[in-house]
Amino acid sequence: MSTDMNARTTGGPAQGPDDVPDRVRALRARVKEFVVDLVEPAEPVLHEGGPEADVLMGRLQRQAREAGLWAIGHPEHLGGGGLPFLDYVHVNEVQGRSEFGQVALGTFTLQDSLMLDRYASEEWREKYLRPIVEAEFWPSFAMTEPGIAGSDPTRLRTSAVVDGDAWVINGRKWFTTGAQHARYTTVMVRTETDAPVHESFSLIIVPTDDPGYRIVRDTPVLGMASDHCEVAYEDLRVPLANTLGPRGAGFRIAQERLGPGRIFHAMRWLGQAQRAFDLMCHRLNQREAHGSRLADKQLMQQHVFDSWTEIQSARLMTLAAARRMDAGDQARVEIGALKVAGARVLHDVVDRALQVYGAEGLTDDTPLSRMYRAARLARFYDGPDEVHIQSVATRLLRGYDAGREWDFGDR
Numbered sequence: 138m139s140t141d142m143n144a145r146t147t148g149g150p151a152q153g154p155d156d157v158p159d160r161v162r163a164l165r166a167r168v169k170e171f172v173v174d175l176v177e178p179a180e181p182v183l184h185e186g187g188p189e190a191d192v193l194m195g196r197l198q199r200q201a202r203e204a205g206l207w208a209i210g211h212p213e214h215l216g217g218g219g220l221p222f223l224d225y226v227h228v229n230e231v232q233g234r235s236e237f238g239q240v241a242l243g244t245f246t247l248q249d250s251l252m253l254d255r256y257a258s259e260e261w262r263e264k265y266l267r268p269i270v271e272a273e274f275w276p277s278f279a280m281t282e283p284g285i286a287g288s289d290p291t292r293l294r295t296s297a298v299v300d301g302d303a304w305v306i307n308g309r310k311w312f313t314t315g316a317q318h319a320r321y322t323t324v325m326v327r328t329e330t331d332a333p334v335h336e337s338f339s340l341i342i343v344p345t346d347d348p349g350y351r352i353v354r355d356t357p358v359l360g361m362a363s364d365h366c367e368v369a370y371e372d373l374r375v376p377l378a379n380t381l382g383p384r385g386a387g388f389r390i391a392q393e394r395l396g397p398g399r400i401f402h403a404m405r406w407l408g409q410a411q412r413a414f415d416l417m418c419h420r421l422n423q424r425e426a427h428g429s430r431l432a433d434k435q436l437m438q439q440h441v442f443d444s445w446t447e448i449q450s451a452r453l454m455t456l457a458a459a460r461r462m463d464a465g466d467q468a469r470v471e472i473g474a475l476k477v478a479g480a481r482v483l484h485d486v487v488d489r490a491l492q493v494y495g496a497e498g499l500t501d502d503t504p505l506s507r508m509y510r511a512a513r514l515a516r517f518y519d520g521p522d523e524v525h526i527q528s529v530a531t532r533l534l535r536g537y538d539a540g541r542e543w544d545f546g547d548r
């Protein structure tokens with residue numbers, strides 16, 4: 138709902154904890170304008186890929202820099218805009234309207250930048266950190282493997298053994314997003330043989346131009362070219378100094394990376410859902426059938442009601458989780474719940490918008506067809522629904538077992 142509408146219905150804008158804070162309102166509006174005016178119209182070319190798309194993306198990135206909108210969520214000491222986490226969450230929402238928003242605005246490297254900033258050695262900070270903030274090249278993160286359940290990473294088989302002052306890595310990963318563009322990858326490998334399972338894995342930085350790193354194939358998903366690649370690691374040698382953080386800390390660091398990452402995902406999904414909602418409402422007001430506007434038909438109004446309610450619920454849930462994280466809490470229950478709820482809302486809202494559009498929604502004449510397929514992916518990456526459902530329910534039930542009821546009002 139726009140500020141104008143708030144003002145009309147409540148007699149004036151009220152600033153609650155879940156509203157866009159005044160201090161970030163203008164910036165959020167500028168990012169939204171950038172995405173709506175420049176990035177969304179570029180989507181058909183960007184989806185095609187190839188040299189024309191690269192040139193266009195380069196131009197968008199230049200425009201983002203010139204507009205002072207580049208990497209605004211990255212810390213200032215890394216060359217970013219230094220926007221505090223809770224403010225960035227609001228900007229991320231509108232940036233997410235387009236799946237290309239993050240790349241155009243230089244924020245797609247945020248999770249990896251924070252991880253390198255915290256754990257990389259001086260050499261790797263120098264070599265990779267500034268260039269990824271500048272989007273000179275892409276990072277990638279390789280955990281999932283073919284042939285085993287990615288939702289249970291204790292089963293990962295790719296291993297690294299010490300040979301002199303080097304790691305020798307062997308194994309195979311897949312669904313490594315961005316692998317074709319990446320200059321390096323952070324790979325999760327088994328390094329310890331006699332430690333407890335959650336301390337048996339380490340993260341190692343691997344340059345992708347090493348002869349032991351071979352992209353086997355790019356795997357299209359739901360018919361879309363994807364840059365999610367299968368990669369073979371064949372006697373790949375890297376210095377021991379390429380270990381990110383301490384040996385055996387792979388799970389802990391990966392978890393740290395994923396926590397805020399899920400908030401960022403969820404806010405971008407809300408941006409996509411809002412875009413689908415906008416399209417749905419405009420279409421309903423414009424289209425006529427059987428003697429009246431589609432907007433006047435109650436079955437269509439149900440789509441509007443359900444979508445509004447779901448978007449707003451997921452939004453409040455996500456902002457509440459972000460506030461808890463900002464206060465230093467890991468917010469595991471909230472993060473798990475919003476990962477599932479956010480992906481579902483995105484899927485369902487886009488699905489309704491498709492229905493409202495009729496057959497046209499299935500074509501590439503509207504962005505909905507791609508948004509629909511992309512929404513389906515959200516229920517897998519960063520953990521499939523069921524894993525989060527199980528983890529949230531287990532935590533809640535464990536609390537009750539220990540005599541602690543979950544007081545929604547007290548949290």
Ligand SMILES: Cc1cc2nc3c(=O)[nH]c(=O)nc-3n(C[C@H](O)[C@H](O)[C@H](O)COP(=O)(O)OP(=O)(O)OC[C@H]3O[C@@H](n4cnc5c(N)ncnc54)[C@H](O)[C@@H]3O)c2cc1C
Nearest residue numbers: 278279280281286287288312313314514517518519521523
């Ligand atoms: C678009 C996309 C991008 C990705 N990018 C990356 C990336 O950059 N790097 C990377 O390492 N990985 C990436 N992944 C992989 C992703 O993390 C895995 O797909 C995910 O962890 C699930 O693993 P899996 O596909 O092997 O499914 P499996 O583990 O085989 O699970 C299959 C199904 O079993 C069910 N299931 C699993 N566990 C449970 C449970 N405990 N209870 C009930 N049911 C359960 C779920 O329905 C699940 O979908 C990406 C995936 C996608 C789709």
